[in-house]
Amino acid sequence: MIKGIMTAAALGGCALLAGAAVSEKPVVVGYTVKSRKLSHPVTLIQISDLHGSVYGKGEEELLRLTEPLSPDAIMLTGDIADDRVSNRSTFALAEALGRRYRCFYVIGNHEVYTGRAEQLKARFRACGFTVLSGEGAVLTAGKERIVVCGIDDPYASPDRMGRMWEEQLSCCDGFTGDRVFSVLLTHRPEPVSAYTGTGFDLILAGHAHGGQVILPGLLNGLYAPHQGWFPKYAGGRYRFGNQTMIVSRGLSKYVKPRVFNRPELVVIRLIPEGGQA
Numbered sequence: 564m565i566k567g568i569m570t571a572a573a574l575g576g577c578a579l580l581a582g583a584a585v586s587e588k589p590v591v592v593g594y595t596v597k598s599r600k601l602s603h604p605v606t607l608i609q610i611s612d613l614h615g616s617v618y619g620k621g622e623e624e625l626l627r628l629t630e631p632l633s634p635d636a637i638m639l640t641g642d643i644a645d646d647r648v649s650n651r652s653t654f655a656l657a658e659a660l661g662r663r664y665r666c667f668y669v670i671g672n673h674e675v676y677t678g679r680a681e682q683l684k685a686r687f688r689a690c691g692f693t694v695l696s697g698e699g700a701v702l703t704a705g706k707e708r709i710v711v712c713g714i715d716d717p718y719a720s721p722d723r724m725g726r727m728w729e730e731q732l733s734c735c736d737g738f739t740g741d742r743v744f745s746v747l748l749t750h751r752p753e754p755v756s757a758y759t760g761t762g763f764d765l766i767l768a769g770h771a772h773g774g775q776v777i778l779p780g781l782l783n784g785l786y787a788p789h790q791g792w793f794p795k796y797a798g799g800r801y802r803f804g805n806q807t808m809i810v811s812r813g814l815s816k817y818v819k820p821r822v823f824n825r826p827e828l829v830v831i832r833l834i835p836e837g838g839q840a
Contacts, residue, residue: 587816589618589826591628594800596807598764599836600744603707607746608634609829611769612813614673615645615653616826622656625814625828629660632830635704637664639692640769640811641671641716641750644683648817654686661691665702668692669713671750671770680719695748697731699738709833710738712763713748729757736761744833752796752810753789759803765831766808773798773812773824784824798827 608629618624629637637660644650660666668687674680684694693700695713702709712735720727732747739745739762747758752768774784774797784797798812814826 584822585820586825587821589624589628589814589828591632591830592812592827593830593832594809595832595834596765597834597836598744600742600764601707601709601833601835603705603835605636605702605704605707605709605833606632606634607636607638607831607833608632609638609640609767609769609809609811609831610643610814611640611750611767611811611829612642612671612772612815613645613653613656614642614813614815614817615648615650616814616816617652618814621659622652625656626659628828634664634830636702636711637666638711638746638748638767639666639668640748640767641669642673642769642813642815643668643671643687644677645673645817646676646678647673654690657687657690657692666690666692667700667702667711667713667748668694669696669748669750670716670719672716672718675716675718680715697728697734699735707833708743710743710745711748712738712745716750717754732757732761736763739763751789752801752808753794755796755801755803755808758808759806763806765833766806767811767831768796768808769811769813771797771810771812772815772818773821773827775818775820775824776822777824779823798824 699712714731717728745763746765747763751770771787776785787794798810801808811829812827
């Protein structure tokens with residue numbers, strides 16, 4: 564009888580572990596970034612790689628996670644819309660976010676794959692988003708002002724203005740400076756050498772889907788698009804001198820498998836150097 568109980572407990576434990584391993588319930592992942600360029604705290608939320616995934620009616624599950632975080636702005640780093648599924652729920656989320664928060668958005672490769680990238684940009688603008696394609700904008704959060712820039716996914720180049728993404732990046736770099744905290748929105752994390760040649764303090768990217776499979780404590784990611792096996796930038800925080808890059812593991816439920824790699828909503832607390840997190 565004891566042996567039977569132990570066997571049942573072991574099987575139950577395995578079932579719980581398997582359930583946790585493939586859970587699609589979104590989790591909030593937080594980071595703190597300190598800078599001498601900041602005088603007041605700012606809270607950013609990063610949404611990446613939604614790929615049209617549905618989290619309840621009108622994406623209510625994501626909205627419920629977002630509200631208590633009281634963000635000063637939402638940063639959307641591409642592949643929010645998708646070329647393979649309906650984007651009805653995606654735009655319900657966009658409309659809700661656009662009504663409540665300042666939102667900044669750049670396209671990813673799957674928006675390009677639709678063949679309607681410019682129409683999608685217009686649709687997001689109609690939701691109240693600031694769409695960035697080699698431009699910069701100022702975010703005023705209380706008493707703090709930061710610069711937010713963004714570039715198109717490389718697959719969108721050359722765009723209708725004939726600019727390659729490297730030229731967009733160069734244009735964006737012109738908005739950085741020693742006195743202003745600056746954020747770059749980009750879909751892809753892998754062109755690190757290009758990003759570290761700029762003056763951006765914070766780089767936000769996605770695209771890697773967390774490397775799909777994670778083995779906690781052993782493997783940060785198994786495979787990522789355009790990085791291949793054992794990707795260097797699968798997800799998390801990366802530091803390059805005074806620069807920080809945060810790579811979201813994304814919210815897609817349609818790119819399988821996700822093992823120990825729950826869809827994530829990223830919250831970033833920007834605080835003055837010497838301040839408390």
